[in-house]
Amino acid sequence: MMKLRSSPPSPFGRKIKIAMAILGLKDRIEIEDANTADPSDSLRSQNPLGKIPALILENGDVLYDSAVILEYLDFLAGGGKLFPAGEARFAVLRNQTLADGIMEAAILRVYEKRFKEPKYRDPAWDAYQGAKMARGLAYFEENVPKMPSSADDIDAGTLTLACMLGYLDIRFGNDNWRDGHPKLAAWLEAFEAAVPAFATTKIPPAPVPDNDPALLQ
Template sequence: MMKLRSSPPSPFGRKIKIAMVMLGLKDRIEVVDANTADPADSLRGQNPLGKIPALILENGDVLYDSAVILEYLDHLAGGSKLFPAGEARFAVLRDQALADGIMDAALLRVYEKRFKQPHYRDPAWDAYQGEKVARGLAYFEQHMPATPGSAADVDAASLTLACTLGYLDMRFGDGWRANCPKLAAWLQAFEAAVPAFADTKQPAAPVPDDAAVDLK
């Protein structure tokens, strides 16, 4: 059986867990929690970067990061489920990359509080990452993905976007919705169409100003 190294709050791990269900692969993959902050965790031997998610294949090979794992799962499911064939594939890859980039910027904002003492934090750096998030959301608000009627309508880009918005809700609250009402409505429709999205939802957990350690 394959093993997915991840942690419950990780938005990158979340999209893999949802894809496992959507593609009918859940019974072939065991989810094993990882502690990215623990040097003794075997994760660092599985992925030299020590990052999640990482997928350990049955032959012992390891795949990372989430975009690569999604491609592999799509391949196992017969292909062209999350990544369309032909010219349309590149728009999906582009929008997946943008949604992943928003998640990266949001994570960096979390890390600024999680790993740095208050006197070392840089408000300008935090604002810089926040502007990336705002520009990315503004793009999707103007270039809305199709509203899924069921999980069969979801591609890699829309799956990644939903997990991005879910992560913003968890760590930063729902303030983004005021400027992105169409995206907010789209996310509600996505959750109704993809039961695994609700099943993987984590409770809101903003990082406090005095946070020192918190798992990704």
């Protein structure tokens, strides 16, 4: 059986777990929590970058990061489910990259506050990352994907978009992205209704301890 190394708060790991459900692969992959802050965790020997998610194949090979793992799961499921063929594929890849980039910027902002003492924090750096997030959200608000009615309507781009918005709910609850993005908010509601795994992989948007190791990607 394959093994997915991840942690519940990780939006990158979450999209793999949802993909497993959508593609009918849950019975073929065991999920094992990883502590990226622990030098003794075997994750660092499985992925030299020490990042999650990492997928350990049955032959011992390891795949990372989430975009590569999604491609592999789509391949296992017969192909063409999360990544369409032809020219349409490139729009999906672009949307996945943009949503991943927003998540990465969000995580860097959380790192800045979580792992630096106040006197060492850089407001300009935080604003720089925040501007990336704002531009990305504005793009998706103006180019909101088609409303999904079932899991068959989901691709790698929309899956990543949903997990990105879910991450903002968890880590930026006081700065509600929905206020300025009503189309995206409505789209996410439709996504959650169409994809039950989105609800089952959700964690509460409650504050976490400053030393929460699960935050590290």
